[in-house]
Each structure stands twice: as structure tokens, then as C-alpha cells.
Amino acid sequence: MGKRFKQWKDNLFGKKSHELLVFCFFLFVSFGFWLLQALNETLEREVQVRVKLENVPNDVVIIDSLPSSITVTLHDRGLTLARHSIASLFRPNRFKIDFSQLDTGQSDAEVFITSADIQRLLKRFLATSVKIQSIQPDTLRFAYNHGLSKTLPIKLAGTVKASRQNYIQSVQVEPQSVQVFAPKAILDTMQVVYSEAFALDELHETGNYPISLRKQKLVKYNPSLVNLKIGVGYYTEKTIKVPVIGLNFPAEKKLRTFPAQVSVTFRVESGRYQSINSDDFVLSTTYEELLQNTESSKLSLHFKTLPTGVSNVRISPAEVDYLIEQVAVEDKEQ
Secondary structure (H helix, E strand, C coil), X not given: CHHHHHHHHHHHHCHHHHHHHHHHHHHHHHHHHHHHHHHHCEEEEEEEEEEEEECCCCCCEEEECCCCEEEEEEEEEHHHHHHHHHHHHXXXXXXXXXXXXXXXXXXXXXXXXXXXXXXXXXHHHCCCCCEEEEXXXXXXXXXXXXXXXXXXXXXXXXXXXXXXXXXXXXXEEECCEEEEECCHHHHCCCCCEEECCEEEEEECCXXXXXXXXXXCCCCEEECCEEEEEEEEEEEEEEEEEEEEEEECCCCCEEEEEECCEEEEEEEEEHHHCCCCCHHHCEEEEEHHHHHHCCCXXXXXXXXXXXXXXXXXXXXXXXXXXXXXXXXXXXXXXX
């Protein structure tokens, strides 16, 4: 233990440690002189100042709001600016704008606060020696009205497309109308509210999409966003048996095909899968067509009627053997 203590003492008070301590002392003194000189120099510093509009009556709607903050460039001695920075940690930079002093008494108005007005408000919490070099933005603006509004429907300004294996079942906007606040001259010209332009492509499942409303000066929407609910279905294949029918045959003749029924495969929307059956297809040939078919013993099949909404229709087999059977009239009637 004594040996370790002696080794520690030698390291601390040895020649190398002594030189290091002397170097650190002079470094600290130099830093102190530099800091005093810097604090006495005239500097510029940018600060963020929060903006708050207060004393707004309940019946007033702010259409275009003030910015949440402004950037102010201050010019003064470094010591004064340092004091201001420390003070802002405990008392955030903020100036308040009293709405009651700016209300014109009109049903709607647009208010501008000039750079001179902003400087006057800022001086309240700045030291008298501090100079304001610049303000960004240099003019503040807000618009309001006393609850003047009307409800208008929404019109979409975009496209909705499904992927190749899917289809669009439904498109719903929620809500279907919004409350519009604006000056009377603007409200009188508005009939609908348009959405921002959008493009939703390659959709493969049902989903909800927030859509912004088209911005317009001196106009405020409540709500400012709408929900676009898009129902997406999928295509599926279905195979059914469809009989081959002979049309315009004389009473004593009858068409027989081999096979009597063929398989029909087609693509259909999933929502219509159960509703499509063999009665929706007419797979037939006429007696006149068969009389003209002298070059082949087989009948090429084609549809006379197809239900709407089906695609990629395939017949298997595409050709069938056939014969025209002579029957007694009374047998056919039975």
C-alpha cells in the first residue's frame, strides 16, 4: 500500500506532472483573457422569437395565421448578448400581439404588422443597448373573419387506379363536405372545394388515404384534410359448364354435339363470382351456319351472348363434333 502511495505521489509531483500543470494554468489564463476580450467585442447573433396572438374573441376565426416564430438579428457587446442568451433559457423569447388593438370591426379583414411595429414590440424585452439589425420576415400578416362561412361539397382532383390483378370497387370521401371560412366576396364565388392534385396507382388492397384540400388565399377549411376510402377488389377465375344450343333448327331436326357441354373459363370480379352462372352465357350455332360448314366435320364454338364484367373467356374444347339428328315432330314436342 505504501509503495503504491509513493508511486502515485511521484507521478503527481514529478517533473512531467509539474510541467503539465503549468501548461494547463497558462492555458486557462489565456482562455480567460480571450473570453473577456470576446465579450467586450461587438457581435451579431440570431435569435428565434416566438409570436403569439392573444385576446381573440370566440366568434372570430383566424383564416391565415401568424408564423409561429420570427428570426431576429441582434447587435451588441458580447457580454450583453450572452446575458440575453442565459435569460432566454429561463424566460423564452416571445412577444404578444393584442388582437383587440388590431380589430377593424369589419366582418372580415387582412391585418399587416410592419417591421417598425415588430421592433417596438421586441424592445420590451431587450436591453436598451441592443440594436435590431434585421427581422425575418420583416412584415407579419394574418386574416380573420367573424365566423362568416358556408358548407360546400368536395370535388376530387386526382386519379385512382388499381393494379392489373385488381379493380376499384368504391371511392368514398369522408366527410363529403367541409365548412369554408372566407371573406364574403370569396364565399359568394365558391360552389365546391377542390382537393389537391393526387395520383394513387397500382392499388391492390382496400385502404384510407388522407387528401389535402386545395389552398387558397384568405380561405380556411374545417377540416383541412379529408379521408379518401378506396375499396379494392381482386379478379379471380371461374370455370363453369355451358351447353351448346342450336338455333333456328327446323321442327324435325335437332343438334347434337359431343360433348353436349363444354368448359368455359373466364376472369371475373371477386364481388360477382357467385352471381355469374351458365345461364348468363349463350353458346350457340344456327342451322344456317351449319349448312354452310361443308369443309369441316367439327363445329367451332363462339358465344352469342356474354355477361358484362367478364374477360379472358376461354372455351374448352374450342371445337366439338356434331351431327344433325332427324327426329319426329311429336318426339321433339315431348
